[in-house]
Amino acid sequence: MDILIVGAGPAGSLAALNLGKKFDVKIVEEHQAAGFPVQCAGLISDECYESLRRYSKKSFVNRIRGAFFFSPDGNFVEMVGKRKGVVIERKILDVELLSKASEVAQVWLKAKYIGSSGKVARIIHNSEKKLVKYDYLIGADGANSKVASEFDFSKPNLYPAVQVEATFEPLDENMVELYFGEKYSNGFFAYAIPLESKIARIGVVSKTEPLNHLKNLIEKHPSVSRRFKGSFLELNAGIIPIGLNEIAKGNICLIGDSAGMVKPYTGGGLYYHLIAAEILGESFPNLELYKKRYLKKMAREYSIGSKILKLYSxxxxxxxxxxxxxxxxxxxxxxxxxxxxxxxxxxxxxxxxxxxxxxxxxxxxxxxx
Incomplete structure (x- = not known):
C-alpha cells in the first residue's frame, strides 16, 4: 500500500513515523531543507517535549514555568499552571524529525506537489517532472495547503503573524510574557518568549497589520518599550490557521496546519499534530476512523479554545x-x-x-x- 505525504514539517514527519513501519511511504517537500521558513514561536508543553524527545535530542532552548499576563496599562499578573513549558528551536526539531522519518520513508526534497489525476500525483523534483502513484494521499503542506485546496476541503481562517528574535530584558527568563490590548493585536495577543537572560522571541498574532502592532509593542508598550534594546537578530513572518476542517475525504486526509490542527486560543500546534499522527497510525487505512477518533478526543478542546479566541475580540x-x-x-x-x-x-x-x-x-x- 503506497502512501504519499505532501510536506515535511513536523506533521508530515510524524505521520510518516507512525505509518512507515507498516506501509510504503514517500514524503515530498518543496523546500530544499526541513525547518525553513520558520513560522513557529517554539513554545510547547513539557509533556509534548518529552514525547518529541523520542525523535529530537538537540532542539531544547529554555524551560518555562509560567506566564505574565499583561493588561494594556502595563500591569501584569503571574500565571503558573499545572503544566510547565519548553522553548525549542524549530529549525533543529524539523530537521531531526525528518531525519528519523527518512529511516522508515523515502524523502524527496525540492519536490513540489502540482496536483493529482486519479491516484497519480504530478511532482516537480529537482526541476524534473515526475509521476508518483499512490493509494492514499496525506496533505501535511501547511496553512495554504495545495492538497486541501485541490480536493475542496473547507478552509480555516488565517491569522497573519510576525516575530523577531531580539535583544530584550525579560522580567524572568523562565516566564513567557503575553500582551493584550487593541494597540498590540487585533483579535489575538502579542508575546515575548525568553531564550536566555537578554534575548527573546517577540511576536504578534493579529487579524490585521501584525507588523504595525509589533511596532506599537516595542515602541509604545509601557513595559516592553523600556526593556527592548533595539537589535533584531532574526525576523520571521507566517500565518496561523484557525478552525478545524473536514480532515478526511475518501482516500485523502489532512494533518497539521493544513487541517487547522492548532490551539485556537494560542496558535500553537505541535501537541495537536503529535496526537493526530498517533491516531492516524492507529486508525490507518480507515481515514474516517482517524477523523472520528481525533474529533472524539479533541472536539471539546477546540470548542472551548474557540470561545476563548472569541473573547479576544x-x-x-x-x-x-x-x-x-x-x-x-x-x-x-x-x-x-x-x-x-x-x-x-x-x-x-x-x-x-x-x-x-x-x-x-x-x-x-x-x-x-
Whole structure:
C-alpha cells in the first residue's frame, strides 16, 4: 500500500513515523531543507517535549514555568499552571524529525506537489517532472495547503503573524510574557518568549497589520518599550490557521496546519499534530476512523479554545485592565496549556471576582458557558 505525504514539517514527519513501519511511504517537500521558513514561536508543553524527545535530542532552548499576563496599562499578573513549558528551536526539531522519518520513508526534497489525476500525483523534483502513484494521499503542506485546496476541503481562517528574535530584558527568563490590548493585536495577543537572560522571541498574532502592532509593542508598550534594546537578530513572518476542517475525504486526509490542527486560543500546534499522527497510525487505512477518533478526543478542546479566541475580540482594554487586577487573587495552578477546557476550573472564582463589573461578567460568562 503506497502512501504519499505532501510536506515535511513536523506533521508530515510524524505521520510518516507512525505509518512507515507498516506501509510504503514517500514524503515530498518543496523546500530544499526541513525547518525553513520558520513560522513557529517554539513554545510547547513539557509533556509534548518529552514525547518529541523520542525523535529530537538537540532542539531544547529554555524551560518555562509560567506566564505574565499583561493588561494594556502595563500591569501584569503571574500565571503558573499545572503544566510547565519548553522553548525549542524549530529549525533543529524539523530537521531531526525528518531525519528519523527518512529511516522508515523515502524523502524527496525540492519536490513540489502540482496536483493529482486519479491516484497519480504530478511532482516537480529537482526541476524534473515526475509521476508518483499512490493509494492514499496525506496533505501535511501547511496553512495554504495545495492538497486541501485541490480536493475542496473547507478552509480555516488565517491569522497573519510576525516575530523577531531580539535583544530584550525579560522580567524572568523562565516566564513567557503575553500582551493584550487593541494597540498590540487585533483579535489575538502579542508575546515575548525568553531564550536566555537578554534575548527573546517577540511576536504578534493579529487579524490585521501584525507588523504595525509589533511596532506599537516595542515602541509604545509601557513595559516592553523600556526593556527592548533595539537589535533584531532574526525576523520571521507566517500565518496561523484557525478552525478545524473536514480532515478526511475518501482516500485523502489532512494533518497539521493544513487541517487547522492548532490551539485556537494560542496558535500553537505541535501537541495537536503529535496526537493526530498517533491516531492516524492507529486508525490507518480507515481515514474516517482517524477523523472520528481525533474529533472524539479533541472536539471539546477546540470548542472551548474557540470561545476563548472569541473573547479576544470582545474584551476592551478596560476589561483586560480589570481582569489583571482581579487575577492577582486567583489560583491558576489547575490551568493546563494544552487543554483550554481547564479554564472551566477557575471560571467560578473568576465570575465571583468580576461580579461587580456586570458588563465584563456578561462577556465572560456568555462566551465561555
Amino acid at each position: 470582545i474584551l476592551s482594554d478596560s476589561d483586560y485592565n480589570e481582569l489583571v487586577k482581579v487575577g492577582k487573587d486567583i489560583d491558576f495552578s489547575k490551568l493546563d496549556m494544552d487543554h483550554p477546557s481547564s479554564i472551566l476550573r477557575i471560571l467560578p472564582t473568576l465570575v465571583r471576582k468580576i461580579a461587580l463589573k456586570p458588563g465584563l461578567s456578561v462577556k465572560v460568562t456568555k462566551n465561555l458557558l
